[in-house]
Amino acid sequence: xxxxxxxxxxxxxxxxxxxxxxxxxxxxxxxxxxxxxxxxxxxxxxxxxxxxxxxxxxxxxxxxxxxxxxxxxxxxxxxxxxxxxxxxxxxxxxxxxxxxxxxxxxxxxxxxxxxxxxxxxxxxxxxx
Numbered sequence: 001x002x003x004x005x006x007x008x009x010x011x012x013x014x015x016x017x018x019x020x021x022x023x024x025x026x027x028x029x030x031x032x033x034x035x036x037x038x039x040x041x042x043x044x045x046x047x048x049x050x051x052x053x054x055x056x057x058x059x060x061x062x063x064x065x066x067x068x069x070x071x072x073x074x075x076x077x078x079x080x081x082x083x084x085x086x087x088x089x090x091x092x093x094x095x096x097x098x099x100x101x102x103x104x105x106x107x108x109x110x111x112x113x114x115x116x117x118x119x120x121x122x123x124x125x126x127x128x
Contacts, residue, residue, distance in 0.1 A: 080115075087112045 066072065091109050094101050 084112050084116060 087109050090105070091101070093099070094105070
């Protein structure tokens with residue numbers, strides 16, 4: 001949710017909790033407001049979890065990296081390019097031969113393109 005809207009929504013939730021709603025039990029109002037607040041803040045929690053998972057994966061990669069093991073390093077560095085070539089090869093083949101692509105196919109191809117041409121350059125610029 002938009003960071004500007006979230007404080008306003010939280011203010012409204014606390015207002016309803018404190019004042020209540022005429023003719024409705026405070027327990028009911030509190031339960032509804034809890035569920036609403038949980039739904040509103042769900043995106044923020046998902047983003048925090050995603051960042052934690054990415055940091056954990058990077059820490060694992062750094063911990064298992066061994067400069068002396070050139071063979072393993074070469075294999076590790078080939079995974080992303082091979083997946084990219086396979087996805088793009090499948091897309092080109094499907095387009096040239098009239099193979100219908102499903103939503104999942106487009107999601108995979110879009111994810112690969114977004115990684116290489118959308119998010120990856122931004123991440124590399126941020127590291128500089």
